[in-house]
Amino acid sequence: MGEQLTIGELANRTGVATSALRYWEDLGLLPAPARVSGQRRYPPSAVGLVGVVVMLRAVGFTLREIKAFIVARSPAGDEWRELYQRKLAELDQRIAQAQVARTAIAHVLACPHEDVFECSNFTGGVAAFLAGSSLEEAHEEIHSR
Incomplete structure (x- = not known):
């Protein structure tokens, strides 16, 4: 399964509070992570996805717009x-x-x-x-x- 990050480790690597990460997960900005003994386990790629959300927020996108962007991103679509x-x-x-x-x-x-x-x-x-x-x-x- 490779390296997996706890929500605390993801928060430390990205500077985003664990409560925000859970909220973003509830909104569908982050995919639901695997669970080990009931605890969230994120793949290392989650760091990049959180970074995208943080950057888009910094340039003025709302969370709703970010979700639309994440849903809309596909190799075939514009x-x-x-x-x-x-x-x-x-x-x-x-x-x-x-x-x-x-x-x-x-x-x-x-x-x-x-x-x-x-x-x-x-x-x-x-x-x-x-x-x-x-x-x-x-x-x-x-x-x-």
Whole structure:
């Protein structure tokens, strides 16, 4: 049967808590391991699979998306590419939103008013946002006057 890892050994090698490993197993991210006297025994390849889950989490995939990726990976299929393309588009959107938010915060910090609530640009932006404009639209609106 070769070298088998206990859940504690897998946790030590990957830096992932045993509770997370059990949870990931329940979700189907990790295959159910063999049992020896009731204890989980993982093959050495489980280290790499846990590493994939950790890396995908680090780049922004949810556990649900990771499960879809693991299920979709097959030598004949390209479904995993679609998952990556959707995540890339989502990240591009989040980056754009973060850039708009950063610009808005920088403008608030550069405001010459002692009290930002007395600034017509700030209050105009808030009003535009409350009226349904996106943060970017509200920012453009107050700076196009």
